[in-house]
Amino acid sequence: MYKMLLHSHSGLRWILIALLIAAIFNALTRWLGGKEHREKDRKLALFAMVFTHIQLLLGLILYVISPKVIFAAESMKSPITRFFLVEHITVMLIAIALITIGYVKAKKVVEDDKKFRRIFVYYLAGFVLMMIAIPWPFYNYGAGWF
Numbered sequence: 001m002y003k004m005l006l007h008s009h010s011g012l013r014w015i016l017i018a019l020l021i022a023a024i025f026n027a028l029t030r031w032l033g034g035k036e037h038r039e040k041d042r043k044l045a046l047f048a049m050v051f052t053h054i055q056l057l058l059g060l061i062l063y064v065i066s067p068k069v070i071f072a073a074e075s076m077k078s079p080i081t082r083f084f085l086v087e088h089i090t091v092m093l094i095a096i097a098l099i100t101i102g103y104v105k106a107k108k109v110v111e112d113d114k115k116f117r118r119i120f121v122y123y124l125a126g127f128v129l130m131m132i133a134i135p136w137p138f139y140n141y142g143a144g145w146f
Contacts, residue, residue, distance in 0.1 A: 001065075016051045017053060022048070026041060041116075068081065084086065098123075
């Protein structure tokens with residue numbers, strides 16, 4: 001079960017990255033172009049947020065069952081265990097919170113340009129944090145591309 005969850009979490013990251021890039025790009029072009037907010041725009045931002053929450057659920061399950069997460073005092077001495085025990089989950093939770101806050105704040109605003117600006121700013125901030133906190137293979141944390 002661990003391997004299946006790990007591969008799901010790693011593979012779905014690519015869908016999430018694509019959705020976030022699409023939502024950020026859409027919000028930027030619609031905001032700068034002075035366009036009206038459409039149902040399509042809302043759905044794109046919503047799907048990106050929903051996928052972040054799916055990744056969160058998979059990640060929390062993995063956090064509990066992963067052999068890489070060791071709850072011991074010695075864990076903080078190793079960069080790999082410290083990354084998975086503290087750094088990865090903390091930064092990802094902040095990123096997911098930013099994306100969720102951005103969606104909720106944009107939903108409450110009436111003016112279209114403010115909706116797009118809020119989605120752009122919050123989603124971009126969350127996206128940047130996610131890109132930093134993903135255990136890319138070049139970080140040497142024992143994670144692969146998938």
